Amino acid sequence: MPLAPGSTIGILGGGQLGRMLALAAARLGFDVVVLEREADSPAGRAAAKLIVADYADETALAELASFTGVVTYEFENVPASSVRWLAARGVKVAPGARALAVAQDRFEEKSFLNAHGAPTVAFAPADTPQEAYQAVLNIGVPALMKTRREGYDGKGQRWVERVADAAAAFEALGGVPVIVEAAADFVRELSAIAARGRDGTTAVYPLAENHHEHGVLRRSLAPARVSKVLSDQAERIATRVLAGLDYVGVIGIELFEMADGRLLVNEIAPRVHNTGHWTQDGCEVDQFEQHIRAIAGWPLGPTHAIAQVEMLNLLGDEAEAWAKYAAEPETRIHIYGKRGAKPGRKMGHINRVKSL
Ligand code: AMP
Numbered sequence: 001m002p003l004a005p006g007s008t009i010g011i012l013g014g015g016q017l018g019r020m021l022a023l024a025a026a027r028l029g030f031d032v033v034v035l036e037r038e039a040d041s042p043a044g045r046a047a048a049k050l051i052v053a054d055y056a057d058e059t060a061l062a063e064l065a066s067f068t069g070v071v072t073y074e075f076e077n078v079p080a081s082s083v084r085w086l087a088a089r090g091v092k093v094a095p096g097a098r099a100l101a102v103a104q105d106r107f108e109e110k111s112f113l114n115a116h117g118a119p120t121v122a123f124a125p126a127d128t129p130q131e132a133y134q135a136v137l138n139i140g141v142p143a144l145m146k147t148r149r150e151g152y153d154g155k156g157q158r159w160v161e162r163v164a165d166a167a168a169a170f171e172a173l174g175g176v177p178v179i180v181e182a183a184a185d186f187v188r189e190l191s192a193i194a195a196r197g198r199d200g201t202t203a204v205y206p207l208a209e210n211h212h213e214h215g216v217l218r219r220s221l222a223p224a225r226v227s228k229v230l231s232d233q234a235e236r237i238a239t240r241v242l243a244g245l246d247y248v249g250v251i252g253i254e255l256f257e258m259a260d261g262r263l264l265v266n267e268i269a270p271r272v273h274n275t276g277h278w279t280q281d282g283c284e285v286d287q288f289e290q291h292i293r294a295i296a297g298w299p300l301g302p303t304h305a306i307a308q309v310e311m312l313n314l315l316g317d318e319a320e321a322w323a324k325y326a327a328e329p330e331t332r333i334h335i336y337g338k339r340g341a342k343p344g345r346k347m348g349h350i351n352r353v354k355s356l
Pocket of ligand 1: 151182184185189212267
């Protein structure tokens with residue numbers, strides 16, 4: 001049975017993705033309850049109700065469970081055990097614990113991808129300095145060493161230029177389990193935002209072309225100019241990943257476009273994604289509404305582009321230029337309501353829209 005307007009949706013996490021999910025859910029007539037550690041958060045201020053607690057706090061999880069029809073999460077470092085705890089008590093959680101667990105561990109993630117026909121760079125796990133040395137020797141240099149868990153926005157990773165540096169790189173990353181990846185000599189970074197409904201229907205948005213600065217997304221252009229062969233390839237990858245995870249909701253799939261035309265998957269994010277923000281002003285149903293539709297058991301909405309969009313992240317104090325952006329007729333402004341503008345922090349984004 002689809003969840004009817006008037007029902008309540010729970011969100012684990014209080015960041016900007018939660019905020020935009022809450023706004024989309026409210027538009028469809030749902031009430032949102034956010035469970036978040038911070039008393040003052042972007043999502044908390046857009047929700048009908050806020051529970052301030054740790055994501056693993058069972059009393060808080062039980063409270064969340066008591067009034068929600070379905071629970072989702074807005075970032076991938078929510079403990080998979082919390083999602084399992086909710087699911088074990090009969091609460092519908094989407095996406096499920098499997099997707100979360102796979103996305104939380106870079107080795108599990110790449111192993112899953114390869115097993116489901118989604119190609120990646122060559123990789124090897126390492127738990128000790130000796131294994132790190134052997135892994136770099138096998139993969140070849142330059143290699144990228146990444147912590148298996150808890151890396152984001154380019155954090156928790158180091159380039160290894162010489163095999164002799166492998167053990168030192170391992171120690172510099174904290175001596176925690178890592179994955180060693182071959183360097184992807186990509187020509188472009190693209191991403192596919194895709195959705196799968198409760199009935200297994202899938203829908204994929206046009207690809208976005210993404211540009212990073214210091215490991216953080218700066219700019220997306222969408223729809224990216226790509227051949228039909230390339231977009232078909234991305235669609236095949238997305239469909240396999242979604243089916244392999246028995247996924248419900250929106251997923252972000254980061255891709256490397258190689259010189260020979262192949263797409264490799266860099267990583268998957270089991271949630272709405274920064275590179276999908278363009279859909280807010282470039283599509284009839286954006287990624288946030290799409291996610292709410294999927295987890296509520298509604299039919300998925302259309303995913304074709306109705307405009308060409310340039311999405312720019314507003315980092316640090318850049319959101320203070322809101323008045324300048326407000327004066328541009330082609331610019332749509334999305335500000336997250338975060339209190340402190342630390343350098344590099346994602347404070348908002350703008351979508352510059354051109355008709356197709
Ligand atoms: P990640 O944290 O895995 O999303 O990586 C952050 C960024 O580092 C990516 O967007 C790429 O620009 C770059 N990167 C990640 N993995 C590789 C790789 N194997 N080869 C080359 N560049 C990479």
